């Protein structure tokens with residue numbers, strides 16, 4: 504039928520995630536770590552946007568953002584998120600669901616310090632998701648931050664940090680001919696993971 508291997512149900516989901524991400528790093532034209540992140544208000548109204556995955560280990564999946572942004576405010580009242588990676592070049596998707604926890608300030612400081620100077624100034628100057636009366640206001644705020652910090656260290660803004668998604672479910676989806684796709688979902692049961700194949 505097809506020489507695409509079926510998803511190995513004996514795989515560790517984090518190892519399988521790493522293998523698929525590694526394939527995407529080779530095949531995607533840019534941002535293989537881009538993912539859609541869905542949040543919802545406390546009464547369940549969803550919103551979704553793209554973010555970059557900035558860390559993953561057996562604890563979970565980390566992204567960074569402005570805590571007072573729309574997503575930041577939604578996460579404060581409802582910690583449940585859904586993540587979606589879709590790699591067109593590989594015809595694969597991965598869905599992840601679970602609550603978030605805040606990363607430690609040490610971890611956020613270390614990641615913030617690794618960003619380019621302009622990215623750090625941007626985080627200082629941007630009131631993400633709030634109305635901006637004109638682009639020049641933002642440019643003036645960037646210039647003010649630039650002059651304030653000069654070549655010295657730029658402290659991480661108090662409203663900028665990271666979240667770790669603690670996965671309760673991780674689903675792998677592989678395209679196969681004639682839409683006879685392959686799906687397998689790992690769900691967390693305490694410290695162990697159960698796996699099951701799903702109809703496409």
Ligand SMILES: Cc1cc2nc3c(=O)[nH]c(=O)nc-3n(C[C@H](O)[C@H](O)[C@H](O)COP(=O)(O)O)c2cc1C
Pocket residue numbers: 534537550551552553554555556566567568569572573574575631632
């Ligand atoms: C490929 C891509 C990657 C992005 N990565 C981030 C990110 O890592 N952090 C972030 O705050 N915004 C990122 N953005 C911008 C978000 O999509 C979004 O515009 C912003 O976070 C505000 O979302 P909100 O108003 O729902 O809070 C990215 C956008 C794209 C298209």
